Amino acid sequence: LAKTTQPISMDSYEGQEVNITCSHNNIATNDYITWYQQFPSQGPRFIIQGYKTKVTNEVASLFIPADRKSSTLSLPRVSLSDTAVYYCLVGDRLVFGAGTILRVKS
């Protein structure tokens, strides 16, 4: 089963683009990559999911290289309200690790 590794925390400023990378060296052929966002005292919220190359929605973009051993969540022009914990999950594993704490400053 693929294990994921993310940075513990990241700091950014309003208006900047933020890229959070997740490594998953043992990803299986059929595994999708899913990202969630969690605000304090709320449940995680699905942001984006992808299998390969690039996926974009109204919230974020997800970049997945050809070997699929990593993925990068890209948040364009972050605001203070994007301060949250971001989780990367791979495949069917229901494992939410510590995630990445993103702090956006003014």
Add this chain to the structure above:
Amino acid sequence: SQTIHQWPATLVQPVGSPLSLECTVEGTSNPNLYWYRQAAGRGLQLLFYSVGIGQISSEVPQNLSASRPQDRQFILSSKKLLLSDSGFYLCAWRWAGMAKNIQYFGAGTRLSVL
């Protein structure tokens, strides 16, 4: 559209008292249902999941139990709460049989055992 309801939002209980947290899902049939616990500043720990009525799988041995008396109802219980049961409890659902693992979470219950 699908919605998930979880209550209560906060709960303060004395040690040794019973617990019952309820979660219901609307707008879907035969969902997979999940209970998670989150300690402060930590990730989510999967406690129980269910793929159907009366079918419960436990991930971690503990003082808690779960039941699914109806298709869209998931209940987390304890006969006697411990201090270590304090935490943020989250219920989630997922479309059954889907290859894409997307879960939808409730608002959570903050449990303080004193």
